Amino acid sequence: VAPARAPAAWRLAALDALNAxxxxxxxxxxxxxACVVGAVARDASKFGAADETAVSGTIAAVxxxxxxxxxxxxxxxxxxxxxVDVAGDDMRGDRAGLTAAATNDAVPDKGLAKRIGAAVAxxxxxxxxxxxxxxxxxxxxxxxxxxxxxxxxxxxxxxADPDDAVRGATVLAAAALGLPDAPDALASSNLARDVGVAPxxxxxxxxxxxxxxxxxxxxxxxxxxRTYDRAALLKAxxxxxxxxxxxxxxxNGAALRAGCEDPFETVDDDDEVVHTERATVEYAVxxxxxxxxxxxxxxxxxxxEREARKQAEKRCYFYLKVFLIGFVALPASLTLFHMGRRxxxxxxxxAVLEDFxxxxxxxxxxxxxxxxxxxxxxxxxxxxxxxxxYPEHKVHRKGAPFPPREEPAPSTExxxxxxxxxxxxxxxxxxxx
Numbered sequence: 001v002a003p004a005r006a007p008a009a010w011r012l013a014a015l016d017a018l019n020a021x022x023x024x025x026x027x028x029x030x031x032x033x034a035c036v037v038g039a040v041a042r043d044a045s046k047f048g049a050a051d052e053t054a055v056s057g058t059i060a061a062v063x064x065x066x067x068x069x070x071x072x073x074x075x076x077x078x079x080x081x082x083x084v085d086v087a088g089d090d091m092r093g094d095r096a097g098l099t100a101a102a103t104n105d106a107v108p109d110k111g112l113a114k115r116i117g118a119a120v121a122x123x124x125x126x127x128x129x130x131x132x133x134x135x136x137x138x139x140x141x142x143x144x145x146x147x148x149x150x151x152x153x154x155x156x157x158x159x160a161d162p163d164d165a166v167r168g169a170t171v172l173a174a175a176a177l178g179l180p181d182a183p184d185a186l187a188s189s190n191l192a193r194d195v196g197v198a199p200x201x202x203x204x205x206x207x208x209x210x211x212x213x214x215x216x217x218x219x220x221x222x223x224x225x226r227t228y229d230r231a232a233l234l235k236a237x238x239x240x241x242x243x244x245x246x247x248x249x250x251x252n253g254a255a256l257r258a259g260c261e262d263p264f265e266t267v268d269d270d271d272e273v274v275h276t277e278r279a280t281v282e283y284a285v286x287x288x289x290x291x292x293x294x295x296x297x298x299x300x301x302x303x304x305e306r307e308a309r310k311q312a313e314k315r316c317y318f319y320l321k322v323f324l325i326g327f328v329a330l331p332a333s334l335t336l337f338h339m340g341r342r343x344x345x346x347x348x349x350x351a352v353l354e355d356f357x358x359x360x361x362x363x364x365x366x367x368x369x370x371x372x373x374x375x376x377x378x379x380x381x382x383x384x385x386x387x388x389x390y391p392e393h394k395v396h397r398k399g400a401p402f403p404p405r406e407e408p409a410p411s412t413e414x415x416x417x418x419x420x421x422x423x424x425x426x427x428x429x430x431x432x433x
Contacts, residue, residue: 032061038168058130064145071123087126102138260293
């Protein structure tokens with residue numbers, strides 16, 4: 001752990017911290033608590049105190065990056081820092097836009113910036129503002145994060161430096177190990193030699209094609225991102241489509257070791273090894289002066305055969321749904337249709353019988369529903385029989401409106417018995433029709 005003159009215990013603490021947080025100087029460091037501690041350790045005056053032991057109250061921290069929005073509320077006092085509450089939003093639907101803004105410094109569109117602002121406002125409302133708010137953002141998200149916090153926050157806003165998270169993680173690791181205050185020499189270290197990357201062509205390092213990344217004297221830790229296009233690289237190197245593309249670190253013109261092994265190689269949804277068209281790699285040099293490479297973005301290309309299979313499955317599900325809906329809805333619709341027609345026919349028959357019996361035999365009006373139900377579908381037969389039994393009365397088959405009723409003729413018991421026999425006794429009426 002650089003610098004070498006730092007005590008061994010502190011060097012181990014720094015190593016532990018760099019393993020706990022991404023050492024790439026403010027990229028993909030989802031550690032708001034470490035950010036708060038590092039910002040206080042770097043300049044406690046921004047928090048209205050002479051040193052970190054004099055900082056008291058609560059400090060909120062907001063971190064906006066590829067992972068979404070994360071916020072914490074930290075309680076401070078006597079040099080101790082304790083997380084009180086945590087909130088956030090992973091913003092999965094905007095992951096592509098967040099990654100592009102964080103890795104390629106692409107300016108987020110207004111819609112994404114608005115959604116980030118809403119997520120920041122919601123997270124701060126959940127955890128509380130505190131006396132100060134420390135805000136950190138990756139790449140182009142830094143300005144968006146600061147603007148979103150300042151828009152909704154009435155507290156003092158402090159923008160974190162890229163290395164605050166690593167510095168804070170080192171302090172926290174030292175505190176966990178019970179170490180005394182960090183030596184000043186550990187707070188800053190510098191790169192001793194120029195560092196770059198050179199492509200590996202057919203197993204050999206092409207030092208002549210090396211690309212410089214960091215110059216001697218750069219503050220550590222430091223990082224740089226590069227986005228590569230596979231087709232352009234293969235064409236420039238005159239390699240086949242299945243060739244492997246890797247890079248090695250180069251220090252002052254001398255190859256160190258393999259730095260990034262084929263960042264385009266990935267696995268698709270069918271667990272098959274494929275190559276992406278583009279890849280974003282982050283190169284970093286940690287506080288020990290050791291370079292490393294991390295593939296940040298390498299989206300697997302779409303499998304045409306798999307996409308066609310998915311479309312076919314969607315069509316099958318659609319046709320199955322249509323069949324099931326038709327299988328259930330069509331019989332139900334026909335049933336309801338026929339029930340409606342039957343109800344209309346019964347009501348018309350009942351109205352005709354009520355009109356007829358009101359004129360011919362009023363005491364049988366209350367039986368018209370059972371008669372109409374019994375002769376359902378054989379109404380014409382019923383009407384003819386009624387006209388034979390009561391020749392002085394005519395059945396108005398068309399239904400309402402009915403002509404004015406005449407005074408009913410007096411009925412006798414014999415007529416009642418005869419009517420009952422004629423209408424109810426013959427079960428073969430339907431065969432007669």
